[in-house]
Amino acid sequence: MRRSKSKNAALRKQRRLSEAQEIELLDSWIPARKPDSGSNPLAVSPPPHDAPIGRTKDGGFSPYAGVRFFRQLPISQKTKDGLAPKYVEMSEIQRASLPHSLCGRDVLGAAKTGSGKTLSFIIPVIEKLYRLRWSPEDGVGSIIISPTKELAGQLFEELKIVGKYHNLSAGLLIGGRKDVDAEKERVNSLNILVCTPGRLLQHMDETTNFECSQLQILVLDEADRILDAGFKRELDAIISHLPRKRQTLLFSATQTKIVKDLARLSLKDPEYISAHAESVTATPEQLTQLAIIVPLDQKLNMLWSFIKANLRSKILVFLSSCKQVKFVYEAFKKLRPGTPLKCLHGRMKQNARMLTYLHFCEETSVLFSTDVASRGLDFSAVDWVVQVDCPEDIPAYIHRVGRTARFRNAGKSLLFLMPSEKEMLTKLRAVEPKIPIRLKKAKEPMSISALLASVLVKYPSMQQLAQRAFITYLKSIFLQRDKEVFDVSKLPIEDFAVSLGLPVTPKLRFLKRKSLMGPIETTTPFKDDLLDDKSEVDNGKLLGSVMSDDGEEDVLLPKESSSFDLKCDKIELSTRILKKKKLKINMHRPIGTRVKYDDDGNVIPPLAALADTETVDGSIHLNTVNERYEKLREEMKMRDKEDKLLHRQRLRDKRSKEKLKLKRLKEEEEEESTGDDHSDLDENEHRNPKRTKVYFDEEDDDEVDDLKGVKKGANLNKDSTYLAEQEALALELLRSKHS
Numbered sequence: 001m002r003r004s005k006s007k008n009a010a011l012r013k014q015r016r017l018s019e020a021q022e023i024e025l026l027d028s029w030i031p032a033r034k035p036d037s038g039s040n041p042l043a044v045s046p047p048p049h050d051a052p053i054g055r056t057k058d059g060g061f062s063p064y065a066g067v068r069f070f071r072q073l074p075i076s077q078k079t080k081d082g083l084a085p086k087y088v089e090m091s092e093i094q095r096a097s098l099p100h101s102l103c104g105r106d107v108l109g110a111a112k113t114g115s116g117k118t119l120s121f122i123i124p125v126i127e128k129l130y131r132l133r134w135s136p137e138d139g140v141g142s143i144i145i146s147p148t149k150e151l152a153g154q155l156f157e158e159l160k161i162v163g164k165y166h167n168l169s170a171g172l173l174i175g176g177r178k179d180v181d182a183e184k185e186r187v188n189s190l191n192i193l194v195c196t197p198g199r200l201l202q203h204m205d206e207t208t209n210f211e212c213s214q215l216q217i218l219v220l221d222e223a224d225r226i227l228d229a230g231f232k233r234e235l236d237a238i239i240s241h242l243p244r245k246r247q248t249l250l251f252s253a254t255q256t257k258i259v260k261d262l263a264r265l266s267l268k269d270p271e272y273i274s275a276h277a278e279s280v281t282a283t284p285e286q287l288t289q290l291a292i293i294v295p296l297d298q299k300l301n302m303l304w305s306f307i308k309a310n311l312r313s314k315i316l317v318f319l320s321s322c323k324q325v326k327f328v329y330e331a332f333k334k335l336r337p338g339t340p341l342k343c344l345h346g347r348m349k350q351n352a353r354m355l356t357y358l359h360f361c362e363e364t365s366v367l368f369s370t371d372v373a374s375r376g377l378d379f380s381a382v383d384w385v386v387q388v389d390c391p392e393d394i395p396a397y398i399h400r401v402g403r404t405a406r407f408r409n410a411g412k413s414l415l416f417l418m419p420s421e422k423e424m425l426t427k428l429r430a431v432e433p434k435i436p437i438r439l440k441k442a443k444e445p446m447s448i449s450a451l452l453a454s455v456l457v458k459y460p461s462m463q464q465l466a467q468r469a470f471i472t473y474l475k476s477i478f479l480q481r482d483k484e485v486f487d488v489s490k491l492p493i494e495d496f497a498v499s500l501g502l503p504v505t506p507k508l509r510f511l512k513r514k515s516l517m518g519p520i521e522t523t524t525p526f527k528d529d530l531l532d533d534k535s536e537v538d539n540g541k542l543l544g545s546v547m548s549d550d551g552e553e554d555v556l557l558p559k560e561s562s563s564f565d566l567k568c569d570k571i572e573l574s575t576r577i578l579k580k581k582k583l584k585i586n587m588h589r590p591i592g593t594r595v596k597y598d599d600d601g602n603v604i605p606p607l608a609a610l611a612d613t614e615t616v617d618g619s620i621h622l623n624t625v626n627e628r629y630e631k632l633r634e635e636m637k638m639r640d641k642e643d644k645l646l647h648r649q650r651l652r653d654k655r656s657k658e659k660l661k662l663k664r665l666k667e668e669e670e671e672e673s674t675g676d677d678h679s680d681l682d683e684n685e686h687r688n689p690k691r692t693k694v695y696f697d698e699e700d701d702d703e704v705d706d707l708k709g710v711k712k713g714a715n716l717n718k719d720s721t722y723l724a725e726q727e728a729l730a731l732e733l734l735r736s737k738h739s
């Protein structure tokens with residue numbers, strides 16, 4: 001007891017100690033390792049709060065036993081002053097890991113999301129350099145690597161708070177910032193770098209004299225992410241530039257223990273510290289987790305209904321790709337749900353990303369995001385995390401839901417699972433420690449498909465967004481590794497297109513044509529050889545990209561939503577055969593509806609054309625289907641011709657009218673210049689004679705083509721003869737008017 005009292009007194013006197021004395025005192029705090037090395041004596045069961053300093057529960061001695069507050073830690077007064085206004089009492093992971101990291105050991109720290117892992121490495125980073133009396137001239141002493149720019153920014157802010165009173169220099173090195181040259185000039189004078197792997201490597205490769213040979217401490221936040229395949233190349237290259245003798249700290253809510261990964265970092269007797277190893281749940285206890293079953297074509301309806309029902313909540317929505325995020329954000333914005341909307345994804349400019357991040361921290365709104373926001377980001381007081389698209393694996397789920405219920409606050413999460421993704425629920429429930437997720441029955445959502453269809457008509461750019469969202473979503477499912485959960489062949493693709501408001505179902509080029517006509521065996525997941533296009537499918541126009549390379553068009557014939565109940569593993573993808581030009585016929589019908597014709601040219605309901613081709617067991621005879629297609633193709637051809645004729649006629653009429661107007665205006669201008677009064681002249685025409693130019697509707701490809709033809713001189717003879725006739729007629733009319 002006396003000993004602990006004297007330690008307290010010494011701590012109180014620290015302010016008056018010289019730097020040298022302070023450092024000597026701090027260095028004397030070395031906790032014992034547990035005999036069975038690899039685990040941590042304090043971490044698994046942190047010392048009881050009321051235990052006196054220096055005394056463990058079983059009567060043994062440990063300098064950290066009973067240490068509960070930051071002020072009791074053997075850290076510099078400057079760090080304590082930086083922590084003091086905001087942080088008083090340590091969290092479990094801080095209490096468990098700091099004793100080891102502060103005395104220079106390598107640490108592998110695992111603790112639930114939002115439990116305070118950031119301070120667990122920021123404090124030792126600062127303290128290490130402080131104790132070594134590091135100065136700006138000593139160069140880079142510490143590197144903290146984060147997988148995303150936003151997270152790096154957040155860590156940098158935290159570092160600034162805690163290290164406020166220290167004489168150390170720190171810099172944020174993240175991609176997307178244009179001032180790389182300025183960075184290059186300053187990077188050598190920085191002591192602590194907070195960075196993303198790519199930017200750090202860029203400096204290592206390009207910046208003259210960039211030196212890391214004196215590095216003392218390396219930190220990987222979200223270590224399992226940085227160690228995974230996505231960053232392998234960068235990380236290996238970075239490590240090759242670093243000295244082997246250094247301290248390394250790895251932190252994550254889903255820590256890796258894979259020896260192969262850790263070997264790359266050359267850790268020395270690391271302490272594996274799992275602050276919540278004895279917890280019954282892998283996620284924060286204050287987090288309420290729900291799941292609902294939502295068919296793919298109902299997802300947007302469900303999301304819209306959810307947002308409308310929670311207008312006062314701060315909601316973070318996860319979608320699987322940038323294009324999904326862009327489309328849902330833009331479409332919902334146009335539908336005005338009554339709450340501010342934001343979006344965050346990797347294709348945004350750096351400034352916009354940071355602004356969105358900061359705004360979402362501050363205000364109640366809905367943020368649509370990809371997984372760039374899934375790890376580490378500490379948005380304050382998020383009420384709901386909604387996962388519209390299923391996470392790719394369990395760690396992804398844990399990190400996403402971890403954006404709410406942070407540091408002893410409550411929060412809720414909702415996971416949308418398609419009927420084909422139910423296996424994910426089983427997997428989530430099977431992990432140890434548990435993920436307590438409850439399956440709820442969802443209410444019937446409000447349908448917004450028709451609204452989306454009209455948005456797509458009104459804003460042509462939205463059609464492209466919708467089409468891209470459609471393709472990338474299906475492609476992402478197709479490319480997922482876990483085929484037990486993700487199976488594109490089970491998805492109602494036609495209905496999905498309609499639910500996005502798309503007038504036609506875009507082509508899915510990544511599926512081979514042969515697979516489209518034949519059955520796709522559900523027992524054999526898609527193989528690589530089915531992929532014929534691994535590049536991003538995002539550069540086509542609405543009309544252009546539905547064409548395949550051989551000129552054939554991939555309009556999917558519509559499928560009744562009920563047809564997925566049929567016990568057949570052939571999917572409706574098999575119905576794509578129509579030719580390029582036919583698409584234009586489809587485009588004449590009202591958006592969102594799919595029109596078919598019977599032998600007599602009457603409109604028939606979708607799929608009725610195929611109904612009689614089904615056999616008793618629900619399968620479809622391919623030959624009969626092909627005959628049907630041939631018929632349909634012929635019908636479409638005829639309709640196409642008719643439409644074109646009609647269309648040309650309309651164009652001619654339009655041109656002749658414009659020509660007439662032009663002539664009349666010319667005549668009137670001439671008369672006006674001679675002092676004639678024409679009070680009946682259209683005011684606008686008078687002011688803006690440019691209006692007399694012939695405009696064509698850009699959405700109509702035929703018209704655009706015709707316009708191009710006139711400009712380029714195609715059909716020039718035919719058109720010029722025609723125009724000459726019209727001109728003569730107009731002159732005739734004018735003459736008769738004036739006579």
Ligand SMILES: Nc1ncnc2c1ncn2[C@@H]1O[C@H](COP(=O)(O)OP(=O)(O)OP(=O)(O)O)[C@@H](O)[C@H]1O
Pocket residue numbers: 086087088089090091094111112113114115116117118119252253375376377378402406407
């Ligand atoms: N000792 C503490 N006292 C009070 N608040 C704290 C303490 N430690 C951390 N916090 C706060 O808790 C929140 C979560 O901390 P932090 O971001 O470090 O969590 P994390 O464990 O790194 O989460 P994730 O796994 O999501 O990255 C932050 O707002 C932080 O300021």
